[in-house]
Amino acid sequence: MKKQFYTLMAMLVFNITANSQNLTQQSVDKAGTVIDKVIEAYGGSDKLNNLNTVSVEFETTNYAVNQSRKPGPPWDENKTKGLTVIDFEKQQFIAKVESLTATQEFKNTTIINGDNSQQIDYRAQTTAPIAEPDFMNTAGPFIRVTPALLVKQLMQRAHTAHYLGQSEVDGSMHDVISFVMEVGPSISLYFDQKSHMLNKSERVVGAFGMVGYRFHDYQQVDGIPFNQRFELFVNGQNNMLRNNKKTILNLPIAAHTTVNNKLTIAAPIEPDPLSRQKISEGVYHIGGNGTYAMFIEMDDHVVAVGGTAGIPERIALLKEVVPNKPIKYGVLTHHHNDHIVGAQAYADEGTVVIAAAAHEKVISDSTENKTLKIETVKTRRKFNSGDRELQIIDIGPTEHTEHLLIAYLPKEGIMFEADHFGARSFEHIAPASPAARSFAKSLKRNNIKAKSIFSAHSPVAASADNLKTAVEKAKNLTNKS
Ligand SMILES: [Zn+2]
Known part of the structure; x- marks a missing residue:
């Protein structure tokens, strides 16, 4: 009888300890509290839900880390300019990029638009149909470097979010939330505890290692903060600096999806198995x-x-x-x-x-x-x-x-x-x-x-x-x- 009593007591104590210290529940609850404040700081859930099209004009400096003419630093620098446009409702995505560096001549446009998806090469004057276009896969890199869109994603995928802890960035404390997008490894987001702005993010990408992003110079665009600058780091080395020149929200983007009919149609881009x-x-x-x-x-x-x-x-x-x-x-x-x-x-x-x-x-x-x-x-x-x-x-x-x-x-x-x-x-x-x-x-x-x-x-x-x-x-x- 006595033995049974102690067993019962032990179970009771164990249950209480497990409940009060259930890390998963604590982490999900804490993430929810942080996400609520972040959504408010990014204009509120209505504004983010209504944010449907975004177009960003940019100029980029790429540091060719382990991709330069010589094996070590200083790395070669290449400059490009371009325009990225996304429409979430229509699942359309357009990326234009052009080299500004004499040793790298290219001018290309990718259009993800259902059956009319194309890869355009303006130097070759060709357009190649993309046989199996994937909106989220192609737009993912743009979303990951655009904090307002990451917050929109986080809001929609809050059920995948966990609180990782707090960490100091540039002398101020940040809450760190991890969540998963539809594709790719989980992403850690560093939100300033005072301003609730996203200042840093990180992903561990297989063989590449740690890919880090830093966001700078927020400005309000139609009541939503957009960063004017970001940097990309691979294993701590700066690989890219981008200046966003112009950000426009919620304008129709149809004009960007049309393809000049003077271009020659090239062989379709198809999966190419081993x-x-x-x-x-x-x-x-x-x-x-x-x-x-x-x-x-x-x-x-x-x-x-x-x-x-x-x-x-x-x-x-x-x-x-x-x-x-x-x-x-x-x-x-x-x-x-x-x-x-x-x-x-x-x-x-x-x-x-x-x-x-x-x-x-x-x-x-x-x-x-x-x-x-x-x-x-x-x-x-x-x-x-x-x-x-x-x-x-x-x-x-x-x-x-x-x-x-x-x-x-x-x-x-x-x-x-x-x-x-x-x-x-x-x-x-x-x-x-x-x-x-x-x-x-x-x-x-x-x-x-x-x-x-x-x-x-x-x-x-x-x-x-x-x-x-x-x-x-x-x-x-x-x-x-
Ligand atoms: Zn090479």
Whole structure:
């Protein structure tokens, strides 16, 4: 009897403790209290509910962290200007962006508008239908850098919100709320405890790491505070500064969804699943969804070229057709962060990585284990086996990078490069970019006569004629302007 009494008491005490300290309930309740004050500070729930269209004109400075011509700082700076427009009711989203930097010529518009979604390239004078448009996925980046729209999202998705705690930002205390948007990882929002303005946010994005945003210079637009400036940080490094020049609310946006009918209609933008293409005897181009690698069969081993995302899956597809030869070498074209992710996959395979000497440190720093073996190429290295000759050549400098390793099979006339001359299709050829123009010059300088140019971001090969046409078109463009 006594034992039962104590058990009952123990259960009672446990229940009381669990209820009063239930972290989930406390966190949800506290988040609700903070969100209520934030909604008021952003104009109130009626104003936010009625906020349907937003258009923002901006100018951006991009700091090319781990994407510059050199492997370390100071990073190259690129300026762009553009316009972003969103209509929540009609699920329409328009993003226009144009380069203001001489080394990066582009002027593009993305229109998400149901079956009339398009990707326009004004230099190429083409418009490509987007086969599977996704409003939230495409508009997400704009919402994440526009605090008023984040608060509107938070209001609609308050059921996913938790209170994380309080933290100091620039000397004042902030409440930190996390919530999840329809797509992507959860986002932490830092609201000033006095003004209730969003000054900072953060997300942990898979392989990229910690992506942070800072919002500055609030001004009222029709009774809703909008930031005039934001900064983007990746793992604490400043990647972007944007100045918002003009913010307009609740005006019809139909004019932005019309497409000039003089533009040539290009091949539709469709999902591109992983696949293997045999391009010559023992030579394979394997990839999908924007990243591709080349594999070259030698007598008793394979040489892989390219280090973008998904190398393990690409190796698996190769092993279906070349099961008994190890990948002895893996060539990394250059030091940019999206082209060295494959280093870890090669280390795991026991593959020797081939890289430009200037990129050795960046590559070895990027892998977890220090067992990675790297051999460097100065100007040109030849691999011979049976009838096969493979050359790995540093054709840098180009407008894109100081050093660039390309793979060249002189007998077959095949080459593989990264980031200089690629496209989803070469049916309509765009004027060559500054990087493509310097690439064409480098090929001449190095006496490379490739018939087919395969690329790290292209599902299809370009011909030598395609490159010539692109360079000619760029010349004509310069002559006209
Ligand atoms: Zn690159």
